[in-house]
Amino acid sequence: MTACDTPPNPRARRVLLLPGWLDSGPGHWQTLWERQGAERVQQADWVWPRRGDWMARLDEVLLADERPALLAAHSLGCHLVAAWAAHSRHCMRVDAALLVAPPDLDKPDLPPQLAPWRPAVRRALPFPALLAFSNDDPFADEAASASLAADWGATPWPLGARGHLNADSGLGAWPEGLARLHALAAGPGG
Incomplete structure (x- = not known):
């Protein structure tokens, strides 16, 4: 049997997309990743x-498949990861997380729909994480993003002036984000 004949690894990681408030639209990098199999x-x-x-829905999806998962969260989805990881007994099913543009839940102009998510869960995540942020995100300034990265034990990844790192940010399918997520899961030198 050659390498090309090798059956797929049933333990291969799957990428779970965790959109934020109002979901991710057609041009969003998460939607484009979904078209690629996430x-x-x-x-x-x-x-x-x-x-x-x-949180219960994330547990349900993780338990429905034996394969380990990589989490790709955007906006409120980042706070979902933090809250879920602080309470779930199934964190070992996650190999790594890409946290993109988490909003500052302490902002005074936070929409009322998001107020029940206060206070933000700030416990260190039990898996490797990378927190991508923009210096002109209307929902979180650099200091708030850096504070969340530190509290969650995530490596900060500043991306310059790119807004909320959504469809309007010009990321397209954002292959660099997906590559960084897989590299994070592979570990040092992987």
Whole structure:
């Protein structure tokens, strides 16, 4: 049997997409990754997100498949990862997380739909994480992003002036983000 004949590894990692409030639209990098085979974690309510419901849904999706997961979270999805990791008994199913543009939940102009997510869970994550942020994100300044990265034990990844790192940021399919996520899971030198 040659390498080309080798059957797929059933333990191969899957990429789970964790969109934020209101989900991710058609031009968003998460949607483009979904078209490449990543799996979007669907939530029952994107408009009035309930933290406990979102956490339970993530557990459900992780338990439905034996393969380890890589989490690719955007915006409120980053806070989902932190809250879930602080409470779930299934963290060992996650090999790494890419946390992109988490909002500052302490902002005074936070939409009322997100207020129940306060206070932000700030416990260190039990798996490697990379936190990508922009210096002109309207939902979190650099100091807030750096503070979350430090509290979560995530490596900060500043991307300059790119807004909320969404469809309007010009990232397209963002192959660098996906490559960095896989490299993070592979570990040093991997």
